[in-house]
Amino acid sequence: MARLQLDRSAVYDLLRTRQLASITLGLNRLIPAYALADFIHTHLDQEAAC
Incomplete structure (x- = not known):
């Protein structure tokens, strides 16, 4: 949770x-x-493609 900076329910x-x-x-x-x-890499690649 800490590394993604998300709350428990999101994880x-x-x-x-x-x-x-x-x-x-x-x-x-x-x-x-x-x-x-x-x-993380998958989401970074998706954002770069936008």
Whole structure:
């Protein structure tokens, strides 16, 4: 949440819509560093195309 500067519900929406990848270990939902980087690069590329 801190790295994306989004609130909790926004991050969960991204996870629910599979725009942001995650893994579940026990009760914890983790977002790998590569998934966060891919998400950011994808959105930067989309903005650059506009």
